[in-house]
Amino acid sequence: MDSHTAGETRTFTGDTLAVALERLIRSLLASVATGSTTGDAFLLGFTVEAPDISSAILEAIEQISALATEYVADVTDCEVSGIQETDEGHRIWGTIECMPSANDACRRSGGQVGELTVEQIMPQIWRITVLSAGPETS
Numbered sequence: 001m002d003s004h005t006a007g008e009t010r011t012f013t014g015d016t017l018a019v020a021l022e023r024l025i026r027s028l029l030a031s032v033a034t035g036s037t038t039g040d041a042f043l044l045g046f047t048v049e050a051p052d053i054s055s056a057i058l059e060a061i062e063q064i065s066a067l068a069t070e071y072v073a074d075v076t077d078c079e080v081s082g083i084q085e086t087d088e089g090h091r092i093w094g095t096i097e098c099m100p101s102a103n104d105a106c107r108r109s110g111g112q113v114g115e116l117t118v119e120q121i122m123p124q125i126w127r128i129t130v131l132s133a134g135p136e137t138s
Contacts, residue, residue, distance in 0.1 A: 020128045025060070029061065044071065056089065
């Protein structure tokens with residue numbers, strides 16, 4: 001699992017914003033299915049809306065983490081199906097692939113997102129830069 005330290009800057013790029021976001025989510029929340037999982041893989045959907053794209057991405061990360069906790073599951077993959085500008089801001093939706101966790105305490109993000117910036121650096125290249133606020137404590 002990735003370890004994240006306070007103040008660590010990480011960058012995720014893609015030819016679309018959805019691809020860059022999938023890479024970010026996989027890095028922060030996805031785990032490799034191991035012997036600690038039980039049962040078959042299953043899919044969960046997520047949808048978030050927020051006033052700006054950075055807030056929408058943070059909301060998506062929080063919602064995915066909450067879904068994994070609620071379903072006592074480890075996230076193994078993610079697909080961002082769409083990102084849309086709305087009258088109120090931005091909407092993001094997609095699915096996560098999960099495996100039931102053998103542990104009562106679900107795997108959570110290895111670190112908290114402190115700051116996040118989104119930019120289109122070329123016509124077909126998007127970059128999401130994340131500043132980690134450090135490991136989550138229980």
